[in-house]
Amino acid sequence: MEKHTVGWREVVSLPELDITGIPAKIDTGARTSSLHAVNIDLFDRDGEEVARFDLDFGAGKAYRHCEAIRVAHRTITSSNGTAEERLIVKTVLSMGAHTFRAEFSLADRSDMVFPMLVGRTALKNRYLVNPGxxxxxxxxxDAKEEFL
Known part of the structure; x- marks a missing residue:
């Protein structure tokens, strides 16, 4: 597979969640990708654990109810060194010409600039990163105004 070069920020989509135009920080320092989510809840659907959550980007910005298959709970260490237990979901990520399944930790990123981080596990064997x-x-x- 040919590896495409990405910049330190890109506009991406989550087709299974019907969300396009999300500004994302490409973060090789993060192992797991992260998605801003609030009101996170788990429920059972036909024997499969499903996460229900809201994407809420603040006053006048995008608000979306979402559901995704729960993959795991993991301890994630944030950039400030704080470890917390987070729910991990898997959904389709579209970046440039590539569309693939990726894992995301669900976290309140309301105090962050980007609602999404794309970590190195999603990047591995697919992309090279030009941090400049x-x-x-x-x-x-292509970034939707409601996310900016």
């Missing part, structure tokens, strides 16, 4: 550039496989104009 932005929007190499996407256009900044």
């Amino acid at each position: 550039r932005s929007f190499l496989i996407s256009n900044r104009e």
Whole structure:
């Protein structure tokens, strides 16, 4: 598979959640990708554990009820060194010409600039990262206003 080069920020989509135009930070320092989520709840559907959560990006911004298959609970250490137990879900991620399943930890990222981080597990064997550039496989104009 040909590896495409991405910048330190790109615009991505989560097709299974019907969300497009999300500005994402490409973060090789993070193992697991992370998605801003609030009101996280687990329930059983046909013997499969499903996570229900809301994507809430603040006053006048995107608000979406979502559901995704729960994969695991993991202890994630944040950039400030704090470890916390987080729910991990798996959904389809679309970045440039690639669409693939990726795992995301659900966390309240309301105090962060980007509602999503794409970590190195999702990047591995697919992309090279140029930390000095932005929007190499996407256009900044594709970022939906409700996420900015």
